[in-house]
Amino acid sequence: MPYTAGDHPHSPSADRLRETIPGWGADLDPADRPSVPKERLDLETGAHWDMPERQPETTPRERSIEHRMLTPVFGTAQPLHGVSGVIRRYAYARFSEGRAAHWLLLVAADRVEASGAHLRSLASLRPDNPVTETGVLGEGRRRPISSRFGRGRADLGHMWLDPILVAGPWIVAAGVAVAVVRAVVRRR
Amino acid sequence: MKAMVYRGPYKIRVEDKPDPVIEHPNDAIVRVELASICGSDLHLYHGMIPDTRIGHTFGHEFIGRVVEVGPSVQSLTPGDRVMVPFNIYCGSCYFCARGLYSNCHNVNANATAVGGIYGYSHTAGGYDGGQAELVRVPFADVGPSVIPDDISDEDALMLTDAFTTGYFGAQLGEISEGDTVAVFGAGPVGLSAARSAWLMGAGRVIVIDHLDYRLEKARSFSLAETYSFARHPDVVVLLKELTNGLGTDVAIDAVGAEADGNLTQHITSAKLKLQGGSPIALNWAIDSVRKGGTVSVMGAYGPLFSAVKFGDAMNKGLTIRTNQAPVKRQWPRLLEHIRAGRIAPRELITHRIPLDEIAEGYHMFSSKLDDCIKTVVEP
Numbered sequence: 001m002p003y004t005a006g007d008h009p010h011s012p013s014a015d016r017l018r019e020t021i022p023g024w025g026a027d028l029d030p031a032d033r034p035s036v037p038k039e040r041l042d043l044e045t046g047a048h049w050d051m052p053e054r055q056p057e058t059t060p061r062e063r064s065i066e067h068r069m070l071t072p073v074f075g076t077a078q079p080l081h082g083v084s085g086v087i088r089r090y091a092y093a094r095f096s097e098g099r100a101a102h103w104l105l106l107v108a109a110d111r112v113e114a115s116g117a118h119l120r121s122l123a124s125l126r127p128d129n130p131v132t133e134t135g136v137l138g139e140g141r142r143r144p145i146s147s148r149f150g151r152g153r154a155d156l157g158h159m160w161l162d163p164i165l166v167a168g169p170w171i172v173a174a175g176v177a178v179a180v181v182r183a184v185v186r187r188r
Numbered sequence: 189m190k191a192m193v194y195r196g197p198y199k200i201r202v203e204d205k206p207d208p209v210i211e212h213p214n215d216a217i218v219r220v221e222l223a224s225i226c227g228s229d230l231h232l233y234h235g236m237i238p239d240t241r242i243g244h245t246f247g248h249e250f251i252g253r254v255v256e257v258g259p260s261v262q263s264l265t266p267g268d269r270v271m272v273p274f275n276i277y278c279g280s281c282y283f284c285a286r287g288l289y290s291n292c293h294n295v296n297a298n299a300t301a302v303g304g305i306y307g308y309s310h311t312a313g314g315y316d317g318g319q320a321e322l323v324r325v326p327f328a329d330v331g332p333s334v335i336p337d338d339i340s341d342e343d344a345l346m347l348t349d350a351f352t353t354g355y356f357g358a359q360l361g362e363i364s365e366g367d368t369v370a371v372f373g374a375g376p377v378g379l380s381a382a383r384s385a386w387l388m389g390a391g392r393v394i395v396i397d398h399l400d401y402r403l404e405k406a407r408s409f410s411l412a413e414t415y416s417f418a419r420h421p422d423v424v425v426l427l428k429e430l431t432n433g434l435g436t437d438v439a440i441d442a443v444g445a446e447a448d449g450n451l452t453q454h455i456t457s458a459k460l461k462l463q464g465g466s467p468i469a470l471n472w473a474i475d476s477v478r479k480g481g482t483v484s485v486m487g488a489y490g491p492l493f494s495a496v497k498f499g500d501a502m503n504k505g506l507t508i509r510t511n512q513a514p515v516k517r518q519w520p521r522l523l524e525h526i527r528a529g530r531i532a533p534r535e536l537i538t539h540r541i542p543l544d545e546i547a548e549g550y551h552m553f554s555s556k557l558d559d560c561i562k563t564v565v566e567p
Contacts, residue, residue: 001432001433001434002432002433008434009368009431009432009434011391014365014366021411022529023386023528023531024387024389025387026525026528027389028389034359034520035287035514035517035518039287041285041286043517045280045330046263047280047329048260051280052212052280053212053213053214053260055212056211063298067297070297071293071294071295071296072294073276073294073326074295074297074313074314075313077245077314078244078310078314097301097491100493104492106238106311107238107461109239110238110239110241114196114242117195117196117242117243118195121195128196133195133200134547134551135549135550135552138547138549138551139551142548142558143557143558147555147556148557152400152416153418155398155448155454158454158455158459161459162555165197165459166197
């Protein structure tokens with residue numbers, strides 16, 4: 001008990017552990033642990049430059065204002081566009097990573113972009129399909145009942161929220177669209 | 189090429205995208221042979237990571253064959269089969285020079301607090317990932333390694349993140365001989381951390397989760413004793429009782445942003461995105477570790493604030509150690525462990541699916557169906 005300076009709770013002896021656990025203690029010596037010490041200056045990384053060559057910036061690239069310059073290498077996937085791009089560019093240009101506004105604006109832009117992408121897809125040859133894109137069609141092959149029930153899962157209490165989160169915006173949007181159409185028809 | 193693309197929270201599909209091209213002299217293009225879905229991919233899939241853009245291709249665990257290299261690449265040639273660490277890093281900045289590869293300052297224009305990660309949103313640099321037929325691999329002379337002939341593809345794949353991150357997390361715990369180690373989360377990373385704790389001399393390893401099939405895996409793969417938090421009203425009291433009132437010497441949070449066990453925390457974070465993550469496992473770790481103990485965190489959280497019980501951490505004199513794993517730094521030792529038969533990372537894999545079925549794969553993993561632990565994707 002910790003109320004006295006007594007022994008640490010009992011554990012098996014090293015010999016016993018070595019017999020029963022393959023590899024027990026192989027890294028007991030911290031010198032055998034690759035990330036001990038945390039920082040080392042003697043590692044070979046393969047870099048044959050002091051400063052990497054700079055990747056060409058073919059279109060203006062947003063960056064954190066905590067960076068003094070655009071990093072020498074950067075991702076070029078999904079460049080900024082549209083309304084979400086305006087929000088994101090503002091979040092990067094105005095707020096540091098230390099400001100909640102930076103991240104909350106980026107989260108808001110994510111939702112704006114997702115809504116716009118869903119709407120645009122309806123006018124495309126491949127509209128979003130929430131049934132196939134959520135993967136629920138695979139349920140039948142993956143033991144949906146026995147995987148979920150009778151196994152003491154703690155997430156059963158909120159699992160019902162997922163379909164609402166996924167389908168809810170679609171249902172609301174469809175309801176608004178129907179209401180608008182009906183209102184227009186009535187005015188005529 | 190075919191690639192998985194994000195279409196908004198809980199929605200993905202496979203699309204034809206333009207092939208990646210060499211954009212920097214030290215780039216390589218890799219044809220993916222195997223990829224896998226990581227638990228942290230679910231944070232993206234659920235819309236929890238800011239600046240996850242529509243059309244983004246996830247995937248930071250992959251191996252493949254080099255098909256093209258930039259003009260400054262010296263260590264790889266087309267045809268080489270490579271394992272690619274999830275970190276994108278330059279190898280020469282202040283942090284890389286000190287071995288902190290996951291904290292590279294030269295690859296993520298969008299954030300200074302995060303390094304570069306394949307397929308992990310623009311918050312991690314805006315690089316498309318490896319759940320695709322082809323992927324751009326920056327700094328080909330630094331990150332990827334040729335897969336040794338005596339290492340299986342599945343072991344190599346599990347070393348690109350999952351097992352390596354668990355092994356690194358056990359190191360963060362600063363385990364001494366005979367220590368009692370609690371691991372929160374029996375996903376691939378938690379299972380690996382628990383297995384690795386023995387390598388570092390733990391006297392007792394306890395794994396906490398709520399999924400029975402994962403706890404069973406923790407017993408068979410990690411050789412740990414296990415407890416379901418769904419069957420115990422108070423995990424902190426449970427762990428105190430198991431340690432004669434002391435608490436564990438080391439606690440490892442291998443859950444991260446979407447922890448279950450407290451409805452309010454889970455809903456405000458995972459569902460309403462009002463926190464960077466649901467710190468239930470982290471708070472349990474803080475409260476159940478002994479005073480003066482060490483908490484290791486390599487569960488992934490978003491950059492927004494989280495309701496962490498920091499007062500308890502301070503008052504208990506804890507050491508809290510964190511980071512994304514600097515993957516390649518771990519490989520030489522992990523390859524020795526595999527060759528010596530001490531570990532078998534490939535045993536984490538439970539499912540294999542073609543890329544065309546990846547939406548169903550994500551749903552299965554997210555919903556924890558069919559006893560899914562680790563899913564491999566074959567493009």
